[in-house]
Amino acid sequence: xxxxxxxxxxxxxxxxxxxxxxxxxxxxxxxxxxxxxxxxxxxxxxxxxxxxxxxxxxxxxxxxxxxxxxxxxxxxxxxxxxxxxxxxxxxxxxxxxxxxxxxxxxxxxxxxxxxxxxxxxxxxxxxxxxxxxxxxxxxxxxxxxxxxxxxxxxxxxxxxxxxxxxxxxxxxxxxxxxxxxxxxxxxxxxxxxxxxx
Amino acid sequence: xxxxxxxxxxxxxxxxxxxxxxxxxxxxxxxxxxxxxxxxxxxxxxxxxxxxxxxxxxxxxxxxxxxxxxxxxxxxxxxxxxxxxxxxxxxxxxxxxxxxxxxxxxxxxxxxxxxxxxxxxxxxxxxxxxxxxxxxxxxxxxxxxxxxxxxxxxxxxxxxxxxxxxxxxxxxxxxxxxxxxxxxxxxxxxxxxxxxxxxxxxxxxxxxxxxxxxxxxxxxxxxxxxxxxxxxxxxxxxxxxxxxxxxxxxxxxxxxxxxxxxxxxxxxxxxxxxxxxxxxxxxxxxxxxxxxxxxxxxxxxxxxxxxxxxxxxxxxxxxxxxxxxxxxxxxxxxxxxxxxxxxxxxxxxxxxxxxxxxxxxxxxxxxxxxxxxxxxxxxxxxxxxxxxxxxxxxxxxxxxxxxxxxxxxxxxxxxxxxxxxxxxxxxxxxxxxxxxxxxxxxxxxxxxxxxxxxxxxxxxxxxxxxxxxxxxxxxx
Numbered sequence: 001x002x003x004x005x006x007x008x009x010x011x012x013x014x015x016x017x018x019x020x021x022x023x024x025x026x027x028x029x030x031x032x033x034x035x036x037x038x039x040x041x042x043x044x045x046x047x048x049x050x051x052x053x054x055x056x057x058x059x060x061x062x063x064x065x066x067x068x069x070x071x072x073x074x075x076x077x078x079x080x081x082x083x084x085x086x087x088x089x090x091x092x093x094x095x096x097x098x099x100x101x102x103x104x105x106x107x108x109x110x111x112x113x114x115x116x117x118x119x120x121x122x123x124x125x126x127x128x129x130x131x132x133x134x135x136x137x138x139x140x141x142x143x144x145x146x147x148x149x150x151x152x153x154x155x156x157x158x159x160x161x162x163x164x165x166x167x168x169x170x171x172x173x174x175x176x177x178x179x180x181x182x183x184x185x186x187x188x189x190x191x192x193x194x195x196x197x
Numbered sequence: 198x199x200x201x202x203x204x205x206x207x208x209x210x211x212x213x214x215x216x217x218x219x220x221x222x223x224x225x226x227x228x229x230x231x232x233x234x235x236x237x238x239x240x241x242x243x244x245x246x247x248x249x250x251x252x253x254x255x256x257x258x259x260x261x262x263x264x265x266x267x268x269x270x271x272x273x274x275x276x277x278x279x280x281x282x283x284x285x286x287x288x289x290x291x292x293x294x295x296x297x298x299x300x301x302x303x304x305x306x307x308x309x310x311x312x313x314x315x316x317x318x319x320x321x322x323x324x325x326x327x328x329x330x331x332x333x334x335x336x337x338x339x340x341x342x343x344x345x346x347x348x349x350x351x352x353x354x355x356x357x358x359x360x361x362x363x364x365x366x367x368x369x370x371x372x373x374x375x376x377x378x379x380x381x382x383x384x385x386x387x388x389x390x391x392x393x394x395x396x397x398x399x400x401x402x403x404x405x406x407x408x409x410x411x412x413x414x415x416x417x418x419x420x421x422x423x424x425x426x427x428x429x430x431x432x433x434x435x436x437x438x439x440x441x442x443x444x445x446x447x448x449x450x451x452x453x454x455x456x457x458x459x460x461x462x463x464x465x466x467x468x469x470x471x472x473x474x475x476x477x478x479x480x481x482x483x484x485x486x487x488x489x490x491x492x493x494x495x496x497x498x499x500x501x502x503x504x505x506x507x508x509x510x511x512x513x514x515x516x517x518x519x520x521x522x523x524x525x526x527x528x529x530x531x532x533x534x535x536x537x538x539x540x541x542x543x544x545x546x547x548x549x550x551x552x553x554x555x556x557x558x559x560x561x562x563x564x565x566x567x568x569x570x571x572x573x574x575x576x577x578x579x580x581x582x583x584x585x586x587x588x589x590x591x592x593x594x595x596x597x598x599x600x601x602x603x604x605x606x607x608x609x610x611x612x613x614x615x616x617x618x619x620x621x622x623x624x625x626x627x628x629x630x631x632x633x634x635x636x637x638x639x640x641x642x643x644x645x646x647x648x649x650x651x652x653x654x655x656x657x658x659x660x661x662x663x664x665x666x667x668x669x670x671x672x673x
Binding site for chain 1: 212223235244293345347358445452454511635
């Protein structure tokens, strides 16, 4: 996983709540068997509207997405995270994320930052008034900074450590091989098995 | 202090606990399908890793599979390539697979329970958000992303933060014609699409205890639409009876030991939930969605709401956008909404009981002119059972299309899709924009409402049908 320490970039204001993962990446894109090449599928239906915020020239090249509440609801498709990253986003800010989407994002180094809605409102106002305004998402300090806005955010220490160091979860887990083997040895015989091995 | 059902199952699966770290949880059952697994198998290959527990892993094909001409090569080359990738991955790594054409093929969340693999007190994961379905058995079951799929394949464990618990107590009795689907749609409308975020929901109370396993699965299935990590129902005699005798049910002494354990899987009297919601079953009526998320629903007898009635600005804007997308106007009675397509199927409502309920309503009646009704069994086995019971004939005589098993129009990854602007009444779980096809408009409904809607051509409940609708003699 790519490490995340701090990022500064321009931001896109996405004033919509309940942005589900079907909007982020429609199902027909899920037939791909790679982790890349999803950028053109990002918000595919909404991008057909020339007025959609991602189509506006002033927001080209932005790397921070500032979205409404309940971002990433619905399907567990990790393709939604890949699509955002493939497009160029490094961080997403919202007042509430769906659990599975958030878990997926943190496993891929896309930082999802939870801020109070009034802070999100101020960030929207800022980047709408001045699309060149930059937002800094600082994972070291767990802080978001922009002109007139300084807001701390929470992220559990373990997730932060993994992100800062770009650690591979599977390698960390396999360091506990002994614990897994001990647990397996103590499982009851009645537990279901899919095949006899 | 007592523990909740979720806490008991959680505690029984902790491989490793350390302060300041997520718990490492053991996974009893890992279900795979073609869409969310290819990149996970690729990851294993790149790291030179194997599947740790082939005996706790099973795969099937469901999202891409066509529901017609399943004996012919799949027309869409991209879908075909994805299915072939799953077949190669399962062959290379030794994973049990039920491919298209196999009698055990079907929607992964229908297949697990029908094989008896889904059992009380197990942890079940799948790269699919509707894994919450399996919670109906008192399993702790949640959807995961592809990185986690790879993690489980390699380690049979997942690092997870302990969730909070929410009791959803439903007392009383569901009135006639009111189903588990109506109940869960009403719950989501009440708590919202983010209301369950961070929680495992436990559905309990007298109305829940009376439900069949199929109905319980419908409820737990849609827990994710309330944003929950998982949904659970304590196992009881209904659960044990459903499992007994299934291919992977414990046998002999194992059965006795299992049942003894399963009986301990109830929230203790003094257990404390982090939140509680109470619903009065008697107050419910058939429920449908009008908007573009599953929380935007209302009783069928109501009108399309006026966005101006929402105090919260973001909800108001969401309602405005939804009405615009759905082509509806505020104040319009929901019953007046005409549909083009009716879809009966999916992991929410594609089990035998759902097909029986829909068939009982269309029997001796005709699907309205201009309406297409698609009936897609949740699994090949469900399809076979329906044929044994003559349900396929009932549907066909009514003018519905009887198809092969799969996810089908729930998400339209196969050719079963809505055309732009087309409107459906669907027994599936998501009414998101474009979910059933680009520009398609979805109303989520129960199988009973779906069937009545197919006959009348507009959103309707079975109570709206009269004998006059029975244009052909009943009983064949």
